[in-house]
Amino acid sequence: MAQADRRLTMLVQQAIPAVDAVPGATAIALDFETASQSPGSICSVGLAWIADGQVARTAHCLVRPHDMRFDPWHVSIHGIQPHDVEFEPEFPSVWEELLPHLEATPLLLAHNAPFDIGVLRAALKHYDLAQPTLSYLCTVKIARAAWPDLPNHKLPTVAEHIGFELRHHAADSDAAACAGIALRAMMDAGSSDLMALLPRFGIRPGRLEPGYHEACSSAAERRTAFRRHRPPPWLR
Template structure:
């Protein structure tokens, strides 16, 4: 049985420095959210809260491949609210803590933007970071930088494709990178990692990016030693 965790009261997350976000989707249709996981990083540099919400996709079409990945089926979400119901709860937290984290942020931010567009909701102003890019910069020797690989390397608990667990692991990756850089905040870690935050607001989107120097260094690092 799928278990939901409520989004905490806004007062309980005051002072958070970032929110990690993970979406699971019912299909490839734009904005087809069926599950959302969240993890808050507190000022004390630990995960203070997690949440998991089931969401009813607008068209209720579930692709078998998506179901095979996350195990969520139409009957699990039949009586859940659609995305605007989740958004009404989430927006105050994004206004209070306007930095999002996602592992492979291109996917999750893309899902967020598509869901907002589907329901005619204006996006808030926020910044976001991709923990795939963070992991590539901080631990280039890993065989790949998928969430299970990085979480396993760092000893983070993970139930992959359970959205709350994925979000908590994403937050853990950011915290581990901060610790490795011996920095107190994510912002202080970014110059050494060569990462520029993504930006989202009404009428504007800028992806999270790595510097050209960092991308070139990563490509060189992935070559066999005799070709570097």
């Protein structure tokens, strides 16, 4: 894909639907793109809803970062520039539309969840918004458990493995790939319930509540933390 065409795909927006427009959703995959190293500098949000065993809906919103500071390295990754978001709403407006979905479907998915959950928490803190109550899973950990022989478990690698045509760093495509990874892991394991797979994979869901955070963790991470006799990272 030519660079100009690739950049245009990053700017196509899809509105967040009403909650009743995605009936029976069991999980929502989330992806953020940021304008700079500041963790709350959201410039793009991608979402994908899982319902009836498939990706039922996607959404993509451009967001005006609170300080409008764009780092050239970040721009080179996602192609979003300051003039693209100058007149877009800041995060609280998007959050107002997203929160009802998280309340109705309290399982969130993210590929490399420490990044996306960290971005979410930083943005909520910046705007003095309460953390929602939800559980979340990192599909990097799911992919490592489901397909340990892949050369790595970065999103492009796993997306190729499951046959997903990824537009990497287009937030809606990244979110849809994340949802597809969860669905394919379920299919390969012969399960229709992602949460039921977690004991087999040794994965513990992360948890967000107002004033509380526990990260998604693997059995190996918990064993390492125990051996080191220090507070594990998911409780920091």
